[in-house]
Amino acid sequence: MPLLPFALVRASAPWLRPLRALVTRNWMRESDADALLAALHPAWRLNRVFARVESRRWVADDMLALTLRPNGNWRGARVGQHVQLYLQRMGVRLSRSYSLTAVHADGLLEIAIKRQPGGRVSPYLLEQLAVGQVLELGSAFGELHWPEGQQGVVLLAAGSGITALIGLLRGALAQGYDAPIDLLHYVREQGQQAFVPELLALQQRHGNFRVRWAFSDAPAAEGELRGRFSSEHLQAVVGLAQRRVLACGPAGFVERVQRWWDGMGVNTALQYEAFTAPDLRQSEGAGSASAPVKVGFARSQQTVQGDPRRALLEQAEEHGLRPAHGCRQGICASCTCILLGGAVRDLRSGVVMSEPGQPIRLCISAPYRDLLLDL
Incomplete structure (x- = not known):
């Protein structure tokens, strides 16, 4: 049982300035200060952000939305950005990145977590994390944003890519955006449709918004789509060439959307985020990249x-x-490591990097020639 109420912990950030000054002058270690504060409340820290779980709700058969209230060290964020979530499991510090699906004026945040079979984080969060427990959060990052202007918007999401877009959609409609909006959500089967009651309610309240689902592993009902993303799915979108397009999903889905967009030959930019690294692009002269x-x-x-x-x-x-x-x-650069020798290849662009001492990101870099990492 915490010795202090959470409301007091949230309000205390300015009161900790003397302790921060002691740490800055090396008269005290931050870890010692944090240990003292954590003994009074598990969410109390000198600088680190911890958030209490306020509520849990299932938004799909395999996706859970968590409402979080951060402590007073939180520096704010906006929907469309990501936040790092950290937790200790069996003595190992783990982290994952989740999109902010809601950012409320009273300080509450919402993230949505999709079950990853065999994962080390999502099964625990979905099955064991309880209301009242605390989680550590990193700073928010990401550039995805609602487009300016009134040309209309097309939102393309696959799987958990819906989490990066729904907060932007909520905010735009709440602020009176009245140009046409079409949302297409690609899932394998019906139980993976996320936020269905809310999206249908938004469609009923806002005549400019339409939502449809596409299923890759299940038959489609009337008004729904079948298969993976294709240009045929957008034939009913009015004024498509003038629309702004936002896409989020696994790398293969985003690459298909990019190819379609490039073929459209329009001048507007495509906003996209891929939450998995793409396959290595074999450019000309890269044949040696297939050898061990x-x-x-x-x-x-x-x-x-x-x-x-x-x-x-x-x-x-x-x-x-x-x-x-x-x-x-x-995106977040948390996995940055120093290349001591050899060469790596960027999985997104195919660019080869071989300068010793160069920082690389492990999650999007593949070995190109024999190499040595500071790891």
């Missing part, structure tokens, strides 16, 4: 055979290493 290479981890004193088609983060984890990481999509 040696990957050395200097601090761990290991040398392993590397796969040039896969991210170094995954390969390091397979060999027992636990590098710091977050979004796993090259």
Whole structure:
């Protein structure tokens, strides 16, 4: 039972300035100050952000929305951004990146978590995390935003990509955006449709908004779509060439949307986010990138055979290493590591990097030639 109420903890951030000054002058260690504060309340820290779980609600068969109230160290965020979530499991510090689906004026935040079978984080959050428990949060990051102007918007989401878009949609409609909005959500089966009652209610209240679902592994009912993303699914969208388009989902989905958008030949920019790293793009002269290479981890004193088609983060984890990481999509830079020698290839662009001492992001870099990492 905490010794102090959470409301007092939230209000206390300005009161901790003397302690912060002691830490800045090296008269006190921040870890010692945090240990003292945590003994009074698990969400109280000198600088770190901890948030209490206020509520849980299922928004799909495999997706849970958590409402969080952060402590007084939170510096704010906006919908469309991501936030790192940290927790300790069996002595190991784990982190994952989740989209902010709501940011309320009273300080409450909402994230939505999709179950990842075999994962180390999502099963715990969905099945065991209780109201009243606390989680550590990192700073918000990400550039996805609602487009300016009144040309109309098309939102394309696959799987948990809906979480990056629904907060933007809510905010736009609440602020009176009245140009046409079409949302297409691609899922495997009906139980994975997320936020269905809310989206249908928004469609009923706002005549400019329409939502449809597409199913890849289940038959589609009347008015629904079948299969993966294709241009045929957008034939009913009025004024498509003038619309702004936002897309979010796994890399393969985003790449299909990019190819379609490039083929449209319009001048407006496509906003997109992929929450998995794409496959290695084999550019001209990159044939050697398919041969096995040696990957050395200097601090761990290991040398392993590397796969040039896969991210170094995954390969390091397979060999027992636990590098710091977050979004796993090259955005948050939590997995940045120093390249001591050799060469890596960027999984997104195909660019080869070989300068010793250069920082690389493990989640979007694959081995290109024998290399050595400061890991």
